[in-house]
Amino acid sequence: MDDMPSQSSPLNQDLIQSLKDLLGEKGWTDDQEIISPHTSDWRGNFVGHSDFMVSPSTTEEVSEVMKLCHRYGQPVCPQGGNTGLVNGGIAYGEIVLSMARMNNVRSIDTFNNSLVAEAGCILANVHTAADEQDRYFPLSLGSQGSCTIGGLISTNAGGVAVLRYGMMRDLLLGMEVVTANGEIWSALRGLRKDNTGYDLKHLFCGAEGTLGIVTAATLKLFPKPKTATAWLTLETPQKAVELLSLVRKHAGDSVTGFEILPKVGVELAAREIDAVRDPLPNEAPWRILLEVSLASEDHAQDVLQTVLEKALEDSLITDGVVAASLSQAEMFWHVRESLPLVKRGFLTSVNHDISVPVSKVPQFLETTEAAMKEMVPDVEIFAFGHLGDGNIHYGVAERTDAENPTVKAKSLDITFKVHQIVTDLGGSISAEHGVGLLKRDELPDHKSETELNMMRSIKKALDPENLMNPGRVISVR
Numbered sequence: 001m002d003d004m005p006s007q008s009s010p011l012n013q014d015l016i017q018s019l020k021d022l023l024g025e026k027g028w029t030d031d032q033e034i035i036s037p038h039t040s041d042w043r044g045n046f047v048g049h050s051d052f053m054v055s056p057s058t059t060e061e062v063s064e065v066m067k068l069c070h071r072y073g074q075p076v077c078p079q080g081g082n083t084g085l086v087n088g089g090i091a092y093g094e095i096v097l098s099m100a101r102m103n104n105v106r107s108i109d110t111f112n113n114s115l116v117a118e119a120g121c122i123l124a125n126v127h128t129a130a131d132e133q134d135r136y137f138p139l140s141l142g143s144q145g146s147c148t149i150g151g152l153i154s155t156n157a158g159g160v161a162v163l164r165y166g167m168m169r170d171l172l173l174g175m176e177v178v179t180a181n182g183e184i185w186s187a188l189r190g191l192r193k194d195n196t197g198y199d200l201k202h203l204f205c206g207a208e209g210t211l212g213i214v215t216a217a218t219l220k221l222f223p224k225p226k227t228a229t230a231w232l233t234l235e236t237p238q239k240a241v242e243l244l245s246l247v248r249k250h251a252g253d254s255v256t257g258f259e260i261l262p263k264v265g266v267e268l269a270a271r272e273i274d275a276v277r278d279p280l281p282n283e284a285p286w287r288i289l290l291e292v293s294l295a296s297e298d299h300a301q302d303v304l305q306t307v308l309e310k311a312l313e314d315s316l317i318t319d320g321v322v323a324a325s326l327s328q329a330e331m332f333w334h335v336r337e338s339l340p341l342v343k344r345g346f347l348t349s350v351n352h353d354i355s356v357p358v359s360k361v362p363q364f365l366e367t368t369e370a371a372m373k374e375m376v377p378d379v380e381i382f383a384f385g386h387l388g389d390g391n392i393h394y395g396v397a398e399r400t401d402a403e404n405p406t407v408k409a410k411s412l413d414i415t416f417k418v419h420q421i422v423t424d425l426g427g428s429i430s431a432e433h434g435v436g437l438l439k440r441d442e443l444p445d446h447k448s449e450t451e452l453n454m455m456r457s458i459k460k461a462l463d464p465e466n467l468m469n470p471g472r473v474i475s476v477r
């Protein structure tokens with residue numbers, strides 16, 4: 001944590017008084033009962049500290065906050081919904097800059113199919129705002145009741161519809177940012193074409209708060225899709241990859257979701273979480289949740305029915321069912337969304353968020369499982385996720401009552417090995433969660449010096465005083 005502020009260095013009291021005067025009572029707190037939920041993550045894995053939190057309510061206030069912090073050389077840690085998974089939004093001595101009060105949808109343009117949302121807007125509320133105008137914002141993930149537009153942009157979040165609509169980066173038409181020295185850059189125009197030089201919004205997307213504060217964004221909207229959803233069971237990940245190819249043959253680019261789940265994971269979810277049950281409880285070790293979006297629901301249902309029959313005929317699946325109603329489809333998705341939440345009760349696990357080319361997912365799973373069996377006597381592999389994007393959330397687990405508990409003690413070796421296999425297969429050690437502090441020190445093993453130097457140059461150019469989330473993603477010292 002070399003270039004991060006010391007947890008014990010006191011804050012400048014002139015700065016604190018100026019921030020209080022600027023923001024008024026609703027805009028700041030030094031109450032540890034209020035601050036502490038913001039300085040630890042939802043799993044309790046990372047616990048930081050901050051003496052002061054600001055919650056500006058307008059872009060102009062964010063700008064004034066940053067001007068003051070710049071004048072006093074005070075680092076800040078921006079935060080949205082605090083659902084990030086890589087220790088990027090937890091303060092370690094910095095002032096917490098919460099975006100929670102900037103939560104307005106500023107405008108919707110149905111002819112341009114675009115929506116301008118402030119950074120603190122919760123994703124589920126953006127879904128509702130789009131829905132009320134008969135439009136659709138497609139980014140969808142398990143944390144959507146808490147995560148914010150600013151956090152989603154800053155982590156370039158993925159989720160369950162990337163196959164059809166892309167990552168957050170692909171859904172951006174414009175952005176408003178406050179820079180490290182407090183200037184406001186506003187480019188919310190919502191243009192689909194604009195080739196007037198560097199596309200700066202893409203720098204701030206995925207920067208994890210290290211380059212500036214995202215205060216608002218213009219997002220792409222779509223016509224509401226007509227979907228059909230199926231739950232399939234199958235023997236191997238290789239058959240799943242072949243199944244994806246078959247679905248694409250019939251549905252083209254209309255495949256919205258293609259999620260893989262292990263039988264063992266669904267069983268654990270069913271034991272721990274309300275209203276979760278395996279829709280097809282049979283012995284096959286894998287399940288696929290498949291969604292297609294087409295012009296009409298009937299057409300989508302017909303396509304899935306055809307795929308299902310063909311897949312059975314070709315022995316790609318052992319069984320399958322197309323959801324007969326919206327509530328049944330929601331039940332299938334509930335099972336999927338429960339998976340990230342189940343591990344704590346039953347297992348100790350070391351988790352990874354990796355991607356490899358889709359065609360190499362079976363090889364990744366096979367090679368890594370063999371390697372893990374050598375390292376951990378009673379290993380249980382808990383692998384699930386966005387197979388259609390080659391993105392697997394790979395948990396190396398053991399029961400909490402394992403006879404020879406090994407996973408915790410060997411966690412660094414386990415991660416090193418998993419990431420080495422990923423790199424050998426041409427993959428990425430962070431598919432969608434980002435780098436934060438969790439993976440920062442691993443980057444040099446997976447990126448060239450040239451690439452790291454370009455990243456450092458960008459950071460130094462936009463934040464020369466190193467005030468924006470210092471030490472996260474890339475160290476400049």
Ligand SMILES: Cc1cc2nc3c(=O)[nH]c(=O)nc-3n(C[C@H](O)[C@H](O)[C@H](O)COP(=O)(O)OP(=O)(O)OC[C@H]3O[C@@H](n4cnc5c(N)ncnc54)[C@H](O)[C@@H]3O)c2cc1C
Pocket residue numbers: 042077078079080081082083084085088089090099119140141142143146147148149150151152153154155156157158159160208209210212213214215340341432433436469472
């Ligand atoms: C149950 C669960 C399921 C999840 N599923 C997925 C998934 O499928 N796909 C996926 O990609 N992620 C997933 N995540 C991770 C997480 O939800 C995303 O990373 C999300 O984008 C974080 O948004 P947030 O508002 O909570 O950001 P935070 O956690 O508050 O912050 C994340 C990072 O962004 C920075 N930041 C936040 N707001 C701003 C801003 N306005 N300006 C500048 N920097 C800012 C922070 O400093 C931090 O570095 C999941 C998390 C949970 C808990």
